[in-house]
Structure formats: C-alpha cells, structure tokens
Amino acid sequence: xxxxxxxxxxxxxxxxxxxxxxxxxxxxxxxxxxxxxxxxxxxxxxxxxxxxxxxxxxxxxxxxxxxxxxxxxxxxxxxxxxxxxxxxxxxxxxxxxxxxxxxxxxxxxxxxxxxxxxxxxxxxxx
Numbered sequence: 001x002x003x004x005x006x007x008x009x010x011x012x013x014x015x016x017x018x019x020x021x022x023x024x025x026x027x028x029x030x031x032x033x034x035x036x037x038x039x040x041x042x043x044x045x046x047x048x049x050x051x052x053x054x055x056x057x058x059x060x061x062x063x064x065x066x067x068x069x070x071x072x073x074x075x076x077x078x079x080x081x082x083x084x085x086x087x088x089x090x091x092x093x094x095x096x097x098x099x100x101x102x103x104x105x106x107x108x109x110x111x112x113x114x115x116x117x118x119x120x121x122x123x124x125x126x
Contacts, residue, residue: 039077052082067111079115
C-alpha cells in the first residue's frame with residue numbers, strides 16, 4: 001500500500017473572506033410592521049363580525065382593506081374597511097384593480113372616517 005499525501009492546493013485552501021460592507025447602499029425595502037397584541041385582537045374580532053356590509057356595494061364582506069395613502073406606507077391595522085372580493089381586487093371598479101377611479105369616488109378621508117367608526121365600535125365592545 002502506498003501513501004499519497006494531500007496535494008498542495010488542497011492543503012492551502014484560502015479561507016472565505018467576508019465581503020466589505022463599506023459604501024454599500026442600505027436596502028430601501030421597509031420591514032413589515034409587527035402586529036401588537038391589541039392589533040391581533042382587533043383582527044380576530046373583525047373575522048367574527050358578520051353584520052358589516054361592503055363599503056362600496058353593500059354586499060357581504062369577504063375581505064378587509066387597509067386604508068393608506070401610498071402603497072409604500074406601513075399597514076395600520078386600525079384603519080380597515082370592509083369590502084367584498086370584487087370591490088377589493090376586481091377589474092371593473094375596485095381598490096386594487098382601478099385605484100385611480102376608487103380614489104376619485106372615495107377620498108382617503110371618507111375611508112379613514114369609516115375605518116375609525118369600525119374601530120371605535122370594537123373599542124366599545126371591549
């Protein structure tokens with residue numbers, strides 16, 4: 001049996017060097033907001049409510065929409081309005097399908113006021 005030592009290249013492998021972080025730009029992606037205990041209680045409460053009707057067409061509520069000015073804004077779980085699936089993500093007239101038409105019909109202030117009414121109703125029941 002013959003002895004074969006490791007090759008020189010295998011013995012002297014360079015260690016992985018850390019890449020320098022100096023001068024790199026920080027990511028502009030915002031971290032997801034962490035829901036507080038109160039926010040979670042409120043979201044659970046909304047899932048059990050069946051008496052709300054769609055903000056736009058008064059049909060049964062299937063989804064809750066976060067009201068915010070810009071898409072890059074953080075979600076505020078206290079600013080939610082009830083919507084049916086078609087009014088939330090449909091193509092004809094909806095928050096996400098036709099946002100400009102939606103904002104022309106319903107101002108941000110109108111949506112926030114309705115969201116506040118829903119939230120204050122939750123606070124009254126606690």
